[in-house]
Amino acid sequence: MKIENILQKLIKLKGDGSDSQERYGINYEDGTFMMHQFCWCEREDCPWCNGEILPQMFRDDAEIQECENAPNFWYKPTNFKLWWYKYIGRGMTQNMALSKYAYKQMKKDLKKLKDVSGENNVESINDN
Numbered sequence: 001m002k003i004e005n006i007l008q009k010l011i012k013l014k015g016d017g018s019d020s021q022e023r024y025g026i027n028y029e030d031g032t033f034m035m036h037q038f039c040w041c042e043r044e045d046c047p048w049c050n051g052e053i054l055p056q057m058f059r060d061d062a063e064i065q066e067c068e069n070a071p072n073f074w075y076k077p078t079n080f081k082l083w084w085y086k087y088i089g090r091g092m093t094q095n096m097a098l099s100k101y102a103y104k105q106m107k108k109d110l111k112k113l114k115d116v117s118g119e120n121n122v123e124s125i126n127d128n
């Protein structure tokens with residue numbers, strides 16, 4: 001049960017298949033998942049660098065602290081959030097423990113995404 005498995009599945013489904021995306025992640029958001037590459041633009045209005053100014057998608061989330069930088073990965077149904085430093089797997093922090101329930105839900109939702117995108121990918125997503 002590793003969160004990296006989930007991240008890589010999402011990258012595979014929604015990314016361009018490049019090595020750099022495997023390392024850095026992708027910028028992607030739907031109603032369930034959000035992923036954003038580590039950002040070091042240092043612009044004042046960047047929610048990933050300076051979390052004081054929140055993008056619209058975070059404003060409705062009362063649990064978000066105004067000073068919190070936007071996460072690099074957010075699983076909206078359970079509010080699981082993950083931050084990393086530049087590369088996936090490096091200096092990762094998360095806002096809560098990854099529960100077995102959340103992990104299973106993520107896999108289900110990834111499978112839905114895969115079905116919707118209609119890709120003929122035979123690799124099984126059930127890896128446990």
Ligand SMILES: [Zn+2]
Pocket residue numbers: 039040041042043046047048049050
């Ligand atoms: Zn930035």
